[in-house]
Amino acid sequence: MGSTGWFVDAVSDLVTGSACVGCARAGRLVCASCAATLPARGAPAVVDPWPPGLVPTWAGAPHADLARALVVGHKERGRLGLRAPLGRLLAAAVTAGVGPPPGRGRLLLCPVPSRPGTVRRRGHDATGAVVARAVRALRAQGYDAVRVDLLRSGRARDQGDLDAAGRAVNLVGTMRCPAHLLRATASRHGRGAVVLCDDVVTTGATLVEAARALASGGVPVLLAATVTSTPRHGGRRVRSSEDSQARSLPRVGRGD
Numbered sequence: 001m002g003s004t005g006w007f008v009d010a011v012s013d014l015v016t017g018s019a020c021v022g023c024a025r026a027g028r029l030v031c032a033s034c035a036a037t038l039p040a041r042g043a044p045a046v047v048d049p050w051p052p053g054l055v056p057t058w059a060g061a062p063h064a065d066l067a068r069a070l071v072v073g074h075k076e077r078g079r080l081g082l083r084a085p086l087g088r089l090l091a092a093a094v095t096a097g098v099g100p101p102p103g104r105g106r107l108l109l110c111p112v113p114s115r116p117g118t119v120r121r122r123g124h125d126a127t128g129a130v131v132a133r134a135v136r137a138l139r140a141q142g143y144d145a146v147r148v149d150l151l152r153s154g155r156a157r158d159q160g161d162l163d164a165a166g167r168a169v170n171l172v173g174t175m176r177c178p179a180h181l182l183r184a185t186a187s188r189h190g191r192g193a194v195v196l197c198d199d200v201v202t203t204g205a206t207l208v209e210a211a212r213a214l215a216s217g218g219v220p221v222l223l224a225a226t227v228t229s230t231p232r233h234g235g236r237r238v239r240s241s242e243d244s245q246a247r248s249l250p251r252v253g254r255g256d
């Protein structure tokens with residue numbers, strides 16, 4: 001399909017913005033030149049090595065170049081028109097992990113929650129909105145996908161200059177999976193495979209904490225999916241989707 005594939009179409013159709021997030025050229029949110037640098041179907045790959053203690057984790061693209069600009073432009077600059085291509089990148093990560101439709105049956109995409117103060121500051125729930133777009137993209141491809149909000153974020157702690165191990169320790173206990181959210185989700189959506197979703201994976205510490213909170217509520221996670229992965233992980237994208245799909249993972253659910 002080359003550079004004229006769905007992903008390029010998606011960004012080319014964006015409403016006109018004041019400047020391209022990739023090169024700052026006046027005009028579209030993503031100009032034609034920048035759009036041409038994107039892979040036609042994203043570049044999903046398993047994060048390798050998987051963050052210690054985490055389920056298999058897939059990213060839609062390396063956190064570089066235009067993909068990085070899309071993430072930052074949406075999250076920090078409130079360019080809401082970027083949600084569609086971001087959602088498609090996240091959807092590409094999910095499909096790489098679960099295989100072709102119907103994948104692993106009903107997919108319950110659970111966003112990693114932002115800190116309440118962060119949502120207020122940005123004026124929007126960036127990750128939740130991208131997950132909602134990914135759900136739309138997945139359903140259009142024939143998947144039974146829904147967004148579920150099972151997690152809440154507690155008080156913020158400054159991650160500062162902590163290393164990966166320090167970040168992981170610092171994050172423990174900052175998220176929770178309230179029982180009333182579990183009951184509401186089970187009653188509304190029944191059983192399904194939980195896919196933990198975030199915008200970027202760096203050390204994986206945030207995803208590990210989110211998975212821990214879900215596990216403490218009795219909810220196993222099938223896999224994690226992110227829009228992008230940082231070069232720390234993105235530089236070793238060696239596994240193909242065929243040999244890395246989590247076929248042997250247990251199907252999980254909250255149907256009770």
Ligand SMILES: [Zn+2]
Binds near residue numbers: 020021022024035
């Ligand atoms: Zn551009």
